Amino acid sequence: MTAAFAPSTFDPATLQGNILRGYRLGRVRYLILEVGGQAEDRARARRFLAAAAEGGSAEVPAITRESSGKWAGGARPDTCFNIGLTAEGLRALGVADQHLATFPAEFTDGMTKRAMKLGDFDDSASAHWPAPFDQPRRVHIIASVYADDEGRIDEVQRKIADAFTVLGHRDGRNLAEDKVFFGYRDSISQPRFAEVQDPERSQDSEPVDPLGTVLLGFPNRFEGVLFSVPSPDVLGRCGSFNAFRILAQDAAGFEDYLDAAATRLLAHPLVDQVLEPGGEARIGRGLDRFGALREIVAAQMCGRWRNGVPYETSADAQLPDPPEAAVSLTNFDYSRTSACPAGSHLRRCNPRGGPIVQRIANYTRRLVRRGMSYGPDFDPATRDRSERGLLGNFIGANLGAQFEAVMCDWLNLGLQDPDVTGSNDPLIGANRVETSWFDLRLRDGGSIRLREIPRFVTTRGGAYTFLPSLPAIRYLAGLTG
Numbered sequence: 001m002t003a004a005f006a007p008s009t010f011d012p013a014t015l016q017g018n019i020l021r022g023y024r025l026g027r028v029r030y031l032i033l034e035v036g037g038q039a040e041d042r043a044r045a046r047r048f049l050a051a052a053a054e055g056g057s058a059e060v061p062a063i064t065r066e067s068s069g070k071w072a073g074g075a076r077p078d079t080c081f082n083i084g085l086t087a088e089g090l091r092a093l094g095v096a097d098q099h100l101a102t103f104p105a106e107f108t109d110g111m112t113k114r115a116m117k118l119g120d121f122d123d124s125a126s127a128h129w130p131a132p133f134d135q136p137r138r139v140h141i142i143a144s145v146y147a148d149d150e151g152r153i154d155e156v157q158r159k160i161a162d163a164f165t166v167l168g169h170r171d172g173r174n175l176a177e178d179k180v181f182f183g184y185r186d187s188i189s190q191p192r193f194a195e196v197q198d199p200e201r202s203q204d205s206e207p208v209d210p211l212g213t214v215l216l217g218f219p220n221r222f223e224g225v226l227f228s229v230p231s232p233d234v235l236g237r238c239g240s241f242n243a244f245r246i247l248a249q250d251a252a253g254f255e256d257y258l259d260a261a262a263t264r265l266l267a268h269p270l271v272d273q274v275l276e277p278g279g280e281a282r283i284g285r286g287l288d289r290f291g292a293l294r295e296i297v298a299a300q301m302c303g304r305w306r307n308g309v310p311y312e313t314s315a316d317a318q319l320p321d322p323p324e325a326a327v328s329l330t331n332f333d334y335s336r337t338s339a340c341p342a343g344s345h346l347r348r349c350n351p352r353g354g355p356i357v358q359r360i361a362n363y364t365r366r367l368v369r370r371g372m373s374y375g376p377d378f379d380p381a382t383r384d385r386s387e388r389g390l391l392g393n394f395i396g397a398n399l400g401a402q403f404e405a406v407m408c409d410w411l412n413l414g415l416q417d418p419d420v421t422g423s424n425d426p427l428i429g430a431n432r433v434e435t436s437w438f439d440l441r442l443r444d445g446g447s448i449r450l451r452e453i454p455r456f457v458t459t460r461g462g463a464y465t466f467l468p469s470l471p472a473i474r475y476l477a478g479l480t481g
């Protein structure tokens with residue numbers, strides 16, 4: 001971080017899309033690209049970038065831009081294409097060492113070197129990541145292609161493959177009802193910005209986030225301090241950083257754990273403080289006591305019921321259904337007497353205005369999340385163990401102060417609240433059966449400590465990328481050598 005300079009002017013047409021506002025298309029393909037090592041390879045890649053930044057051509061897809069609420073030409077494009085570059089990618093395109101040195105260390109180190117901060121050890125260690133993430137130095141660009149129709153994605157891929165070596169790809173899709181494996185509705189809470197009109201978020205009453213939360217060169221919530229803009233200015237300004245993560249979810253293990261927890265609770269002397277006799281109907285239609293206890297454990301671990309209703313405002317009931325009918329999914333805050341456990345995924349990722357040890361950090365670590373699921377459908381009745389999970393993008397202006405701080409301090413160390421310090425996030429933390437715990441809140445304010453929580457989420461690849469502005473892409477296209 002560094003002290004101030006003149007803030008940028010907001011011009012959405014110079015920004016890549018999918019940063020300030022999501023596309024809401026049904027499918028995505030991430031193409032993991034390498035710029036070839038010969039001069040002609042670099043020249044081909046640069047020609048491609050130049051054309052992509054200028055609106056595309058018959059051979060080159062256009063970079064999709066932000067348009068601050070309206071899409072250029074009126075309608076939302078049916079295919080969207082964007083790029084993020086790793087530090088190796090910037091180097092491969094010819095960015096000088098002296099300029100690379102002005103990027104933050106966590107970015108130039110790359111994701112694999114930040115393993116301890118990110119919980120990437122044991123089965124999540126990069127040594128176990130499948131190709132192409134087993135060769136991080138060759139991962140230069142992660143291109144994303146969004147569409148509802150796979151044929152359109154294939155078309156764009158063919159064009160990209162003419163300019164770069166495609167090392168591999170990952171396909172994602174939206175699951176029904178915007179759910180993720182584990183059965184929760186996702187993508188409800190996101191930062192929002194005064195400069196971006198998004199009718200779907202106009203009812204939110206959480207504080208609006210300054211643009212500097214995600215864009216370099218704009219003020220953020222750290223008073224009087226701007227995140228430093230890498231050099232040269234045209235390259236760094238209005239850029240963003242992204243943590244692209246391939247996160248395998250053990251959906252079967254998660255459902256098994258809910259069974260085990262409910263079984264233990266049924267035999268617990270305080271079980272009526274979790275669910276009073278006869279309370280099952282409030283939790284879900286057709287649920288017996290065992291099933292209702294499973295849902296309460298799931299809701300408290302996340303901080304939302306699986307249908308998206310916040311536990312904080314609706315601790316007694318998952319219903320009414322649909323949730324939008326009666327309760328806001330976004331307008332709530334935490335307090336010292338919150339119903340939502342301090343150890344839940346939601347309170348760890350975004351403590352909102354609630355009490356935390358570093359009060360100054362409230363609202364400073366907001367992350368834009370763009371995720372889709374990968375792998376086959378999951379049926380909780382049969383619980384097969386095929387690999388499936390989340391292709392996640394966690395976007396912000398500073399990887400260290402935002403993504404890594406959330407991953408390390410809040411998700412995996414629990415430093416925000418002495419009551420949870422030493423425990424990991426129950427849903428996605430680097431848990432070990434021998435040491436893990438999560439305090440389930442009781443109706444009278446007490447708690448029951450759940451233990452033996454296994455690790456449900458394993459890292460299977462990823463990279464830190466820089467999301468350049470359109471002028472920055474033109475700058476990269478104009479490099480020589």
Ligand code: HEM
Pocket residue numbers: 180181182184185186187188189190247248249302304345346349350367369389390392394403406407427428457
């Ligand atoms: C497979 C891994 C993950 C799963 C299944 C998962 C699931 C969820 C779910 C179900 C929600 C609630 C929906 C919502 O509020 O939008 C949520 C919220 C959230 N998650 Fe995750 N998540 C995962 C990984 C992560 C990671 C790695 C981070 C950050 C480092 C993260 C940060 C957040 C944030 C910031 C929120 C919104 C909290 C709020 O503003 O109230 N998640 N996640």
